[in-house]
Amino acid sequence: MSRKIDIMIVEPSDIIIEGLTSIFNNYNDINIIATLSDTEILHEKIISANPNIIIINPTLLNPLEKQKLNLLIQNRINTSLIALVYQYIESSSLHIFDNTIDIRAPKSSIVQTVRDCYSSQKGKISESYELSERETSVLILVAKGLSSKEIAENLHISVHTVNTHRKNITHKTGIKSVAGLAVYAMIHNLT
Amino acid sequence: MADLIVTNNSLILTLDRFGIPLGFGEKSVEDVCKQSNVSVNLFLMICNVYSFDNYIPDKQTITDTDLSQLIPYLLASHKYYMEKRLPHIENHLHDIADMVGEKYGKILLDFFSDYKNEFHKHFSYEEEIVFPYMQKLENGQRDNNYRIQKFVESHSNIEEALTDLTQIIYKYLPSSVMPDDSIELIFDILQLTSDLGKHSLIEDKILVPYVETLERRYK
Numbered sequence: 001m002s003r004k005i006d007i008m009i010v011e012p013s014d015i016i017i018e019g020l021t022s023i024f025n026n027y028n029d030i031n032i033i034a035t036l037s038d039t040e041i042l043h044e045k046i047i048s049a050n051p052n053i054i055i056i057n058p059t060l061l062n063p064l065e066k067q068k069l070n071l072l073i074q075n076r077i078n079t080s081l082i083a084l085v086y087q088y089i090e091s092s093s094l095h096i097f098d099n100t101i102d103i104r105a106p107k108s109s110i111v112q113t114v115r116d117c118y119s120s121q122k123g124k125i126s127e128s129y130e131l132s133e134r135e136t137s138v139l140i141l142v143a144k145g146l147s148s149k150e151i152a153e154n155l156h157i158s159v160h161t162v163n164t165h166r167k168n169i170t171h172k173t174g175i176k177s178v179a180g181l182a183v184y185a186m187i188h189n190l191t
Numbered sequence: 192m193a194d195l196i197v198t199n200n201s202l203i204l205t206l207d208r209f210g211i212p213l214g215f216g217e218k219s220v221e222d223v224c225k226q227s228n229v230s231v232n233l234f235l236m237i238c239n240v241y242s243f244d245n246y247i248p249d250k251q252t253i254t255d256t257d258l259s260q261l262i263p264y265l266l267a268s269h270k271y272y273m274e275k276r277l278p279h280i281e282n283h284l285h286d287i288a289d290m291v292g293e294k295y296g297k298i299l300l301d302f303f304s305d306y307k308n309e310f311h312k313h314f315s316y317e318e319e320i321v322f323p324y325m326q327k328l329e330n331g332q333r334d335n336n337y338r339i340q341k342f343v344e345s346h347s348n349i350e351e352a353l354t355d356l357t358q359i360i361y362k363y364l365p366s367s368v369m370p371d372d373s374i375e376l377i378f379d380i381l382q383l384t385s386d387l388g389k390h391s392l393i394e395d396k397i398l399v400p401y402v403e404t405l406e407r408r409y410k
C-alpha cells in the first residue's frame with residue numbers, strides 16, 4: 001500500500017465521530033487527521049490539514065456554506081467530499097459531494113466507499129502536463145466566459161465531468177481565474 | 192514594537208494605515224499605539240490575522256475591542272493598493288509589454304485593465320455599501336435593506352487573477368523580456384497578492400463577525 005488516506009470528519013455527534021474513528025482505526029491505510037464538530041473553522045482546517053477525504057454531515061452546511069465549500073474543493077484536486085447521512089436527503093442537495101455514507105452501512109462498505117473515493121481521485125490526475133483535446137475544448141469555452149453548466153450543455157457531457165476537466169486544467173496550467181485562463185488561451189492561439 | 196516588526200516584516204505595512212509614524216525607537220507596542228491613539232487590541236488583532244493563518248478572534252474579544260479605527264484602517268489599505276501598488280505594477284507591466292511584441296503586449300495590458308476594473312468595483316462596493324452600513328448600525332440605526340451576509344456571499348477572491356498573472360509572466364511570455372524586469376515585477380505582484388490576502392482575512396475575521404454582532408442587537 002503506497003500512502004495513507006488522510007481523513008477529516010466534520011460531524012456534531014461525538015458518538016458518531018468515536019464510532020467512525022474506531023472503525024477506521026482497524027485499517028492501516030486510513031488515517032484520521034482532524035475532527036470538527038461544526039463548520040466554524042472548516043476552511044482554515046482544510047487548508048492546514050490538507051485531507052484527502054472530508055466526511056461531513058451535510059446538515060451542518062447551509063446553502064451558502066455549501067457553495068463556498070464547493071468553490072474551495074473545486075480547486076483542490078486531492079480532496080474529495082463524502083456526505084455522512086442519517087436519513088434520506090434529497091439527491092439534488094448532495095450534488096457537491098463525490099459520494100455518500102449512510103450511518104447504517106456496514107463497516108466494510110464504509111471503508112470501501114472511502115477507498116473508492118480516494119482511488120478515483122488519484123486517477124483524476126493525469127501524468128502529462130499537456131492539456132488533452134477535451135480539456136482544451138473546455139478551456140476555450142471557459143475563456144469565453146461560459147459557466148460549467150453551459151459548457152456541459154455545449155459539449156454534451158455532465159457538469160461533474162466539466163468540473164473534473166476544469167480541475168485538471170488548473171492543475172496543469174497553475175492558473176485558476178477565468179481571466180487568467182482567457183489569457184492562457186490567447187497566448188496559445190486557442191481563441 | 193521593533194521586535195514585532197523583526198518577527199514579521201510584513202507588519203510594517205500596517206503602521207502607516209493606522210497613522211503610526213516610524214521612528215518609535217525602543218518603545219513598546221502599547222506605548223506606540225497609545226501615542227497615536229490606536230486601540231492596542233485592534234492593532235494586535237490585525238497583527239495576529241497577518242501572522243497566524245489559523246487565528247480567529249473570538250466573539251467576546253471582538254465585542255470588547257474598540258473598533259472605531261477598523262474602517263479608517265481598511266480605507267487606508269484600499270488607498271495604498273489603488274494609488275500606490277496598482278499604478279506601480281502597471282508601469283512595470285507597460286515596460287514588459289513593450290518588450291514582448293504587440294500581440295502579447297496587448298493581451299497583458301487588456302488583462303490588467305480588466306483586472307483594475309474588477310479591483311475598483313470590489314473596493315467601491317465595500318466603501319459605498321458595506322462600510323456605511325456598519326457605521327449606520329454603530330449609530331443605532333437599523334437598515335432592513337441590507338445584511339452583512341450579502342457581503343459574505345459576494346466577497347470574491349481578487350488575489351487569484353494576480354497570482355495567475357505571475358504564472359503567465361514566467362511560464363508563457365516569450366523570452367525577449369529581461370529576466371530582471373520579470374522577476375522584479377513578479378516579486379511586486381506576489382507581495383501585493385499576499386497583502387491583499389491578509390486584507391480580506393481582516394474583513395472576514397474581524398469586520399464580518401463584528402457587523403454580525405451589531406445586527407443581532409436589533410433582532
